Amino acid sequence: MEQEMLLWVRGTGLQIATAVFVIGMVYRMLHIFMLGRKKSLAEARGSEWSGGFRTMWKRSFVTTKLSARGNFTVIAGLIFHLGFFVTFLFLSQHIDLIRAVLGFGWPAMPRGVIDIAAVLSIGAMIALLVHRFIDPVKRMLSDFQDYLTWTLSFLPLLTGFMLLREIGFEYITLLTLHIASVELLLVIAPFTKLAHMFSTFIARWYNGAVNGFKGIEI
Amino acid sequence: MKEHETLEQRLQEQGVSRRSFLKFCAAMATMMALPPGSASAIAAALAKVKRPSVIWLSFQECTGCTESLTRSHSPTLESLIFDMISLDYHHTLQAASGFAAEQAREDAMKEFHGKYLLLVDGSIPIKDGGVYSTIAGRTNLDMLQEAAAGAAAIVAVGSCAAFGGLPNAQPNPTGAVAVSDLIKSKPIINISGCPPIPAVITGVLAHYLTFGALPALDDQGRPKAFYGETIHDRCYRRPFYDQGKFAKTFDDEGARNGWCLYELGCKGPTTHNACATTKWNGGAGFPIEAGHGCLGCSEPKFWDAGSFYTPLPAPAADVTSAAKAAAVVGAVAAVTVGAIDRGKKTLAQQSREKITVEDLKGN
Ligand code: SF4
Ligand code: SF4
Numbered sequence: 001m002e003q004e005m006l007l008w009v010r011g012t013g014l015q016i017a018t019a020v021f022v023i024g025m026v027y028r029m030l031h032i033f034m035l036g037r038k039k040s041l042a043e044a045r046g047s048e049w050s051g052g053f054r055t056m057w058k059r060s061f062v063t064t065k066l067s068a069r070g071n072f073t074v075i076a077g078l079i080f081h082l083g084f085f086v087t088f089l090f091l092s093q094h095i096d097l098i099r100a101v102l103g104f105g106w107p108a109m110p111r112g113v114i115d116i117a118a119v120l121s122i123g124a125m126i127a128l129l130v131h132r133f134i135d136p137v138k139r140m141l142s143d144f145q146d147y148l149t150w151t152l153s154f155l156p157l158l159t160g161f162m163l164l165r166e167i168g169f170e171y172i173t174l175l176t177l178h179i180a181s182v183e184l185l186l187v188i189a190p191f192t193k194l195a196h197m198f199s200t201f202i203a204r205w206y207n208g209a210v211n212g213f214k215g216i217e218i
Numbered sequence: 219m220k221e222h223e224t225l226e227q228r229l230q231e232q233g234v235s236r237r238s239f240l241k242f243c244a245a246m247a248t249m250m251a252l253p254p255g256s257a258s259a260i261a262a263a264l265a266k267v268k269r270p271s272v273i274w275l276s277f278q279e280c281t282g283c284t285e286s287l288t289r290s291h292s293p294t295l296e297s298l299i300f301d302m303i304s305l306d307y308h309h310t311l312q313a314a315s316g317f318a319a320e321q322a323r324e325d326a327m328k329e330f331h332g333k334y335l336l337l338v339d340g341s342i343p344i345k346d347g348g349v350y351s352t353i354a355g356r357t358n359l360d361m362l363q364e365a366a367a368g369a370a371a372i373v374a375v376g377s378c379a380a381f382g383g384l385p386n387a388q389p390n391p392t393g394a395v396a397v398s399d400l401i402k403s404k405p406i407i408n409i410s411g412c413p414p415i416p417a418v419i420t421g422v423l424a425h426y427l428t429f430g431a432l433p434a435l436d437d438q439g440r441p442k443a444f445y446g447e448t449i450h451d452r453c454y455r456r457p458f459y460d461q462g463k464f465a466k467t468f469d470d471e472g473a474r475n476g477w478c479l480y481e482l483g484c485k486g487p488t489t490h491n492a493c494a495t496t497k498w499n500g501g502a503g504f505p506i507e508a509g510h511g512c513l514g515c516s517e518p519k520f521w522d523a524g525s526f527y528t529p530l531p532a533p534a535a536d537v538t539s540a541a542k543a544a545a546v547v548g549a550v551a552a553v554t555v556g557a558i559d560r561g562k563k564t565l566a567q568q569s570r571e572k573i574t575v576e577d578l579k580g581n
Binding site for chain 1: 437448450460461462464480481487488517518519520522523524528529530531532533534535536537538540541543544545547548549551552553555556557559560563
């Protein structure tokens with residue numbers, strides 16, 4: 001039974017999850033472009049393109065010109081995202097998967113670095129959740145989708161860490177759970193605010209492009 | 219047919235010394251992780267026990283399991299199994315053939331009804347009435363059902379009998395199934411492996427003879443003493459796995475340094491078997507020591523789990539084609555719905571009520 005379940009999540013399950021993710025994401029992103037924007041009739045004072053791309057790049061870094069509360073959210077959020085990317089892109093097992101699908105890979109990071117990144121990332125997520133509960137404004141703004149997306153982003157990290165250390169269950173069970181949790185994330189991502197994994201860059205580009213057009217220095 | 223003699227009498231007849239018998243009992247006790255004192259208890263119990271009648275049926279199989287048991291480097295502890303039991307029917311090993319052989323099986327089945335042990339290797343094809351494998355004109359299905367009815371317990375030897383094995387691999391043209399898929403009313407013990415470790419077969423039988431009952435089984439019907447841990451749990455290359463040091467090809471620096479074989483497709487992490495501890499060929503080694511990853515041979519469906527050389531994290535199906543097809547579907551949907559929405563937008567813009575300066579002045 002366990003072998004069959006693992007085979008399913010590695011095979012059919014993965015195909016379904018990938019298909020739903022790709023259909024959903026392509027649909028949602030392309031739809032944004034399909035709607036188009038009204039052409040500005042004003043005279044351009046600068047370049048849309050350089051403004052757009054510079055903003056996409058610059059907003060990946062933390063600015064400390066925020067309140068203490070804002071700083072916490074931004075910094076914990078940054079730690080989570082960095083940890084997530086490091087474990088996702090540089091754990092040797094993930095590179096095996098990427099190589100199997102894309103035909104190329106890159107060198108892995110040492111396990112110690114991955115472990116630290118994973119722990120920091122998990123810690124940051126928990127801190128953010130606690131903050132969401134404690135902070136009255138955040139709590140009021142949060143709805144079901146926020147908790148759902150938090151859970152579905154948290155599970156792959158948690159099961160992945162447990163798998164690396166073989167905590168709690170057998171390897172095969174943890175591997176199945178880990179893959180299944182990622183598949184759940186893939187299926188839900190395009191239809192929730194997790195779609196920001198792509199749309200955030202469109203939004204940044206748009207903001208930057210508008211400013212660039214007006215000649216604002218970025 | 220005369221009552222079988224005790225194992226002690228039999229061993230004396232065969233000229234097996236008491237010393238090697240005790241050595242065998244000690245090895246069994248160690249293998250089954252029994253407490254230190256139990257070797258002499260096993261010896262005492264085994265010496266007194268009447269050698270049970272064993273009927274060994276070979277169905278859709280390659281004889282690898284029998285080979286594993288008989289071709290083990292001799293003289294071995296494993297070979298003592300043939301002194302422990304009275305093998306009344308085994309169509310590869312017995313001297314009789316044809317009608318005489320079938321007669322021996324029927325005699326044993328009658329004589330020891332309800333008491334004999336039934337050992338099965340090979341899967342059972344059930345498609346088209348089971349015509350794909352027959353012995354003496356009878357289907358395997360028929361023969362199994364008849365023999366199972368009078369058995370005290372059934373031991374499914376090898377992954378084919380335990381899980382269906384190779385014949386059961388997709389597309390399974392003969393409808394091959396495991397013993398446990400057909401027989402529900404008898405205790406069944408699965409000794410999986412392709413082939414299983416001979417010492418494990420012997421160990422399970424020794425346990426049965428000593429304690430008169432089947433050992434504790436896992437959820438796949440395998441004895442926990444041998445299948446309780448994975449190859450990966452006990453692999454001597456494990457420190458390299460934990461450090462992330464992997465051989466990338468079979469002849470690179472990492473392979474020469476004895477690093478972990480995970481990236482070369484090792485299925486050790488998901489495979490329960492005793493290879494890493496009991497080892498093969500009289501304890502000489504096991505596949506990973508020879509530089510090849512585990513194939514996962516003691517697990518169900520291991521033939522259908524993708525290439526033996528694909529690492530565990532790699533997909534077991536074609537996701538690239540699924541993704542490409544999905545991208546097309548997504549794009550078509552976006553263009554269609556986008557065009558409709560754009561049309562709505564234009565329509566809304568055109569049909570909206572225009573406010574003029576005059577309107578604002580309030581006239
Ligand atoms: S060689 Fe296989 S069983 Fe051994 S540590 Fe590596 S993955 Fe695990
Ligand atoms: S190492 Fe793996 S594939 Fe090889 S015999 Fe043992 S369980 Fe089977």
